[in-house]
Amino acid sequence: MKKSLKIFIPVISFFLIIILSLFLAANYLLKEALSPVHPNDAPDSDYYIGQPEKPAPDPSDTVETAAYNSFNASYAWLKENSIKCSTQSFDGLKLNAYLAKQKDECHNYIITVHGWKSKPKNISSYAEHFYQNKFNVLVPGMRGHGWSDGDFIDMGYFCKYDIKEWCSYITQNDPEARIALWGISMGGTTVMLTTGLELPQNILCAVEDCGYASAWDQLCYRLKIEYNLPAFPLMNMADSFIKSKYNFSLKDVDCLEALKKSRTPILFIHGLKDDFVPPDNLQRCYDAAACEKKLLEIPEAVHARSVFTDSEKYWSTVDAFLNKYFFPQEEITE
Template sequence: MKKKGLLAALATPVALFTATLVASEKLYNFAFKRVDYVPETSADKQKYADAYWAYVNWLHRQPVQKWQLNRDDAANHLVAQYVPAKTTSHKTVIVSHGYKGDGETMANYAYMFHNMGYNVLLPDDRGHGKSAGKYISFGWQDRRDYLEWIDQVIHKNGANSEIVLFGVSMGGATVEMMSGEDLPSQVKTIIADCGYTSIEEELAYLLKRQFHLPKFPFVPIVSFINRHRMGYFLSDVSSVEQLRHNKLPIFFIHGEKDVYVPSWMLKKNYRAANGPKMMWQVPDATHAESFWLNPAAYEKHVTAFLSRYMPK
């Protein structure tokens, strides 16, 4: 083959490879890079906007305390809002927020638990809100940060603390990933609303559904980028593997019409989980909509679960 012919033959695959790398880099930045604002909710959730802002306004009226971790380390400085119970209580819920949200976006759940007599801690995860971090870890680094939040609750509220871990969407996956850690005895139960099985499966699912792109080669390249920037491969970020080590009572909640984190992920997480477990699939609920469809029913189910494992 002549030199020109060889160059021409090589040009197309090289160009394709380069384009794939560029696209994967853009995908990584789109999905993993922090944003310093909370994106608008989807159009189908706009009908809940007035109720959402009413909960946020309620939160703003509370005697909120600012809690911090690593305050002298700018790269790892984390911030949370703490809402004390109406009357002194040894029960605290740590609420883990969703993707590109922050603690304030969980005001509705804070209101619910506050009315149930709990202290409420609302962290901003790494890469979100007022906390540091260039990238979103999808629960993997956050699970370790939450261990420190747990320690702070115990330090401030006493060794007789009883702690609930609660999260929705990415937050649901975060508390699922925490289930496999060596948790203090003060952590009594876990409630995970619409958490995914793993970030690798979730990314592959959304690539196909939203962008009509295959898992290969994009997910492996994104995983390699993440290994370089965050220190771990996407295959490490698994709720399923962590749930296999769970020992605590865990309550799974999931909308039957969820197409963002499909219900087969709920079933896979549920099957993997060790320890006492319950599951509630909410009819007609889309992603993270279970509370909003019927707040009273949601509170009733949560209360029933907690009363079984955290009696008054």
């Protein structure tokens, strides 16, 4: 009996250590992916109070330098030319946004959706471009990202309902509104998920830039790349925590299923040197989409840098796509 215990206790201890280690690793993964960004910032303040901005990049990195300069300049424009507006989500969260309206009467709107742990500042240059091209521009602060309410990041699952709510906000204030959606990274995923919902006819088209097809696949990929760990069982444990704590599953964040139901024309964009969201997500989403669709590849672009890598190709394609639905008489000939 004593001999059996001597063998049994170390074995049980070993398995308990393994289980505890897996639990801690899964919990770390969960916090890393879904922890909110400064949820207590005041709604009328700038983002990331007390947190320094990233330093200016090395001037030799022309793409990052272009992005850095553009974001800073355009954010000043956005704050100066926008009003701040609010609405309420289906689950009672206060959602805040910038709204830049044309000085003359205009019923064309575009909603721009920022990415994971990002902020409106980082898409302000896109907003300024759309404004210059005859759109009213709504730039929401997404739930869990510091300005709008929300105590976790949902990878796009609940955000899609927030974007639909912003569409309702616009149409309630302007019944003649015609709306486009644009999103980057997690914002691109959110846009794709939104198009899978039942949307009113005044949602004319959408543009997604470097979104991931599936939150499950994306986190499995990052787990392998960053920690060289297999998905099983860490992802399964983490997803169990998410289901019990946040009432959704990473597997529910599935653009492929949403796109099968989409009737909104979509432009899909991806940089072919993207090592954060692999470029194969582009073809997977494009192939799944049941709607009218167009594809744009930027060969040298890394994640979320397509517009700064080949600005002319990016904007000529995006503008032509939007013109097709909003300004057909002005459509750019490719």
